[in-house]
Amino acid sequence: MEDIMEDNFEKLNLLLEQEQCEFVDIPDGFTGQTESGELRLIYLMNDAVESFLVLKNARMTGNYVRDYEGEFEGSVEKADWDLCEAEYILVIHQGHNVFTVFFEDILLETQLYNYGELGHFWVKGYENLRVMEYQIAILRDKYEYLGEKYCTEYEGKLAMLRDFPPLNYLFYPAVPEKYIVPMDNPWEVTAEALAVMQELATEAGDEKLGKMLRRYEKNPDISNAKKIAGMLCRSSHLPVITLLGEKIREAASVYPDRDFGRKQNKYLHELMEKAERRKEELEAENVQTLIYREEPFIYDCDSISFQVYLMIVRKGVWKQKIMVEKI
Known part of the structure; x- marks a missing residue:
């Protein structure tokens, strides 16, 4: 005690x-x-x-x-x-x-709550990467402020990606610059972060990214970080980004959703059903679509406001094309 x-x-x-x-x-x-x-x-x-x-x-x-x-x-x-x-x-x-x-x-x-489908769209462009930057950041806060026992083993691995500069706020910030809380040594990459990214690249079959990660490991300078950050938004590397998003959702799914009471839960459920119907329409056209929502904290939900979004991901000729559609 x-x-x-x-x-x-x-x-x-x-x-x-x-x-x-x-x-x-x-x-x-x-x-x-x-x-x-x-x-x-x-x-x-x-x-x-x-x-x-x-x-x-x-x-x-x-x-x-x-x-x-x-x-x-x-x-x-x-x-x-x-x-x-x-x-x-x-x-x-x-x-x-x-x-x-x-x-x-x-x-x-x-x-603890399920954060896998929670995201914010405060900054435009490459929203899929920005959402993951945000989710990794809040996961890392949970890991650091509460400790390992409040995270699953795989969450502990994902939290290390906060130390992977090509995916942190240096390139894909989820919030406007004035709200960024700077890290110590944001350009410093760790062996743990590189290991997680290498696993993802291997599982996704992305040999080119895997080769670049090995080069980055040998020479972890700003130039290589910029090159990898540029690769992450290209259409050819979308599978590894999609895989990372799936891993985050899977890791977060072991926790419950927030309970706002019967009336508000019903309203949110109706919004989510509407989003699911729209998602089915898009996926019937072979368009990758993800649903995200914004919701208040339980402790301070006198005025509840939900926002539900569809993040529509398409492969461009060179780079990924992301659209966000509000329900």
């Missing part, structure tokens, strides 16, 4: 180092205790996972400011029980506003 506590405190300290402290289920200006005696703090939130740090038997003094942006400082330390009847103290400075949380224990609450 002590090891778990230490691990959760490391997670809390990581949030504070990143100047993050967002509580859920409490209003702006909150002070005191919740009915349950718990305060839930967002730890990791993306399409693959919703994770919270739960402060048990927690009591807040001062007032919490929601949606705060600005100067931030936070610290957590062991308390003197005789002085405040608490095991730990969390102190947060939001600019001139200060609040303190006294609590006895800290737990991790995590829900």
Whole structure:
């Protein structure tokens, strides 16, 4: 139990180092205790996972400011029980506003979800590659912030592709440039990432890409990274990209879909059925089609908005032609 506590405190300290402290289920200006005696703090939130740090038997003094942006400082330390009847103290400075949380224990609450059909189309062009860049990024976050035990063995391998420059945000960013969170050494390729790509190239029968990957392994410079990135969007290499997409969907399918309640689930189901009918029409014309959707997080779904898209993939004379059709 002590090891778990230490691990959760490391997670809390990581949030504070990143100047993050967002509580859920409490209003702006909150002070005191919740009915349950718990305060839930967002730890990791993306399409693959919703994770919270739960402060048990927690009591807040001062007032919490929601949606705060600005100067931030936070610290957590062991308390003197005789002085405040608490095991730990969390102190947060939001600019001139200060609040303190006294609590006895800290737990991790995590829900994992199927992310294989979730995607966003914020940047145009080669959307199939951008969706995979996004999915690999959120998978890597799950792997790094929660640990291997929250991933399947194959997810652990796929997460290594974050360290494959030809497929990361350097070439196929899923978000506009101003929203990119830079990596340390984004041009550095790892042996693990190369091994995964080599497996995919072999399975897809892409000998030319396999040869280029071996060259990249021997000489992992920017020039070779650019050459491979250019190959990934060509029609001749579409089979390996299609295979990677299938692998991601298969890996994610072991997790449940989000449950938004009967009414909203029915509405989403109707949208998905409409998308499936359109997909069947396109596939009857021998057009590769994938369905993706956008959905809110469970913890914050007072105003639910679903978006369902068809990603239509065609082989051009030289490069892949991608179209996105909204349902």
